[in-house]
Amino acid sequence: MVLKGKRSLRNIFIRYFIYFSLLTAGLFLFYIILYGVMLNKGILLPANYLEQKIESNRNTILEADIVTKDMIPEGCGYGVYTETGKMLTGNFTSKEADTYWAAMQANQNVAWGTKYYKVFNRNNETCIVSYKLIGQFSNPLLKKYFGNAELWIGILFLFIFIGEILLLSAKFGRYFSKEIKTLMNVSEKIRAQDLDFETVHSDIREIEEVIGSLDQMKIALKGSLEKQWDMERSRKNQISALAHDINTPLTIIKGNAELINEVCQDESQLKYNTYIVNSSREIEHYLKVLMDMTKSEELLVLKPAKIETKMFLQKLLEQEKALASEKNLELMNEIETVSEFFYADKELLYRAIINVIANAVEHSEKNSKLLLKVSESETVLQFLIADSGRGFSKEALKSATEQFYREDKSRNSKNHYGIGLSITKSFIELHHGTVELSNSIELGGAQVVLKLPLLENKYIS
Template sequence: MGLIRGKKSLKCIFIRYILYFGLATILLITVYLFLFTIMIENHIILPANYSEQKLEENNSAILKVDKVNKNLIPEGCNYGVYNKGGNMLYGNFTVKQSEEAWTAIKNNQNNIFGDRFYKAFYRKKDICIVQYSIKTQFNSPLLRKYLLNAGSFGVVLFVLLFVGEVVLLSVVFARYISKEMKILIEVSDNIKRKDLNFEPKHSSIREIEEVIDSLNDMKNALKESLENQWDIEKSRKNQISALAHDIKTPLTIIKGNAELIKESSTEAYNIKCNDYILKSADEIQKYLRLLIDMTKSEDMLILKPAEIETKVFFKKIVDKEKALTTEKNLELINNVENIPDFFYADEELLYRAIMNVISNAIEYSPKYGKLIFKICGCEKVLEFVIEDSGNGFSKEDLKSAAEQFYRGDKSRNSKNHYGMGLFITNSFIKLHGGFMELSNSEEIGGARVVLKIPLDISNK
């Protein structure tokens, strides 16, 4: 932020441009007037009243000379000598010009149409009328012939120089802004190409620097997001690889026991082999179910809510719970509190969500420990509470246990735990519009998981 404060704002840059433009214009006018004055002093350009001054200087000569000649008439002027009756005797007027000149003098007008002036010299026998203009002229006849008069030429030249000044300053300003914008474009192009390891250049313009800072923050956030995604994908591949490897074990057992059944004639031995086959098949089924869940996301699942009878659903979970806890001889504490007769949910997804938590609770409970499962009705929310008597959640577990592939205490090395149970459960509960709470049980000292869903999601 301190670096940004030291940058120039676009407002200041525009003001500076306007000041430069104003100063350049003043300088242009000054130089133009100076050069114009020098050219007049050196008779390169004749002043606007040059013809008038020359006529004044030649006044006596024009009145006294026997015949007016063009040497007495300033260059650029036309003249005509008339008799007293208004007939032109000689001169370089055209017929039309001679008529206009005589009419102007006769009517005491020394100006016609604003750019033609007339001066009459009343001589003894005739009248000399001279037509002249009051405007700057080039002294050179060649320049007068091929260029505009000096005044008009000067205006055109000034306009061209002024336009040149505007274009030059605009180009300089545009190049400066373009140079700064290229820094911004370079940053955005790098992000577009997903080249996120670059260090952005800095701009001297505050507003552009702010955009660069925002893009840099976006780059860092995108980089972190992509790295997390890559880590998840890497972890997913590792877990799928581990699952595929673990599936080999029960398959080997099935194959081996099937061959033993084929070769053996002892019924008791066959029954034992058959038990191994069934257990291994259940294990494969469990691995495949986990593999399917790992390939799904909330967006891929479709919620199919239906009316569920609460007590029947409770009994279904309790029966499964009893079957799973036989080996560890856990003390089961099952209870219902203030439950409604019916609620709405996707029974299959909710059942799998609860059984994921119960399976984890059984896995981490010691033999002869305790396991609590209860359903509570609270206002418009239905709660499913599972508590075990294991070691409970660590601080890190409470923070990250619901994340995909989080495995908690790696020293446990449980092949049945792939860091997916609580993640899948949380996904299913969120799909119902509910949420999951993790804590440690005050009653039996282990982990405590509470799943909350709305009682009626039929309109979800």
């Protein structure tokens, strides 16, 4: 698919390469012009300046009775030798004196690295003057600290060249990052299943093609998800309707079976009728579990708000008292000093705690104890519920929060499904909290600790 008006990556790279080439050529031109202007203005001395000065003093050096320092241009070295190579006068070091004499004897052009020399044959003696072929600044101060002017101008050129590279790299990086970010935003929204966003576009052809493909995928995914959500809603409605339909004949069966128990005198018949009553109650329990599952899926949308702690705990304790009254449990409620307010989803949190309390009541013996302890640290609000039952087994400590977990599959009782703890775990994790299972040292039964992070505001990321 060809997208008109869009630039390909190839063209973009070529464009930036042309920019780079033009800027580099301009930099070289600037270097040449700068060098020429400095020469014309006398700011910079040419590389052969010392050589010319030495030649202009040739006759003076040859005809003078004695060669003195003032005859030698500033910046040059010299030495006056006998015919046997012994230096009589000059500012050469002994090592330099030997080196220049040996270079002259061997007819070499360069005697000391980058230093050149000229020879003046006088009566019975030879004068050697050394110099460098480098550009120098005419200003004495600049000449002192920046002897090799060409080197420093070259360093300046190098810094400007590096700056050019960094400038173009930053410009290209910002441009390309902006286009890539557009692509990333699209993919991130699709990943989060936010499929109602308006499609954005890119100036780069290849990225625009990818965005186009993602847009097609978004449309297809949206249709698929909507179909899935419709099927899921239909399934939940069917389950709810079926549970309601089953509950009607079940109520009739249970009511008649209980009535027979009240009036029947035949022990054999009473025995089988009791099975019917118990089985009816089990079916009621299964229906309740089924309804809880569908409701829990619908409620898994967090709506945090500011909660008044005192009112929330009062409602919690009242419901705990109602649940515990069936088995005449002794309630051990310990409420430590907690904040006046906290942020959470009130309904989900309340239901999570009540599920744990209901499980604790169910697994407690009559006339035993039930503990509810509420405490707070700097970052966590904690609810601890413990019963006096038989506690968690090793297997249950690992799996009790799994949906439909039953601790002992061999038991006749079918009321050990972990739907309550499973729902509780889902609700608490929505708050970024944790559920910890253990056995209570104090009461000997199961212990569940719900830890809820304290938020500074109602928003949970």
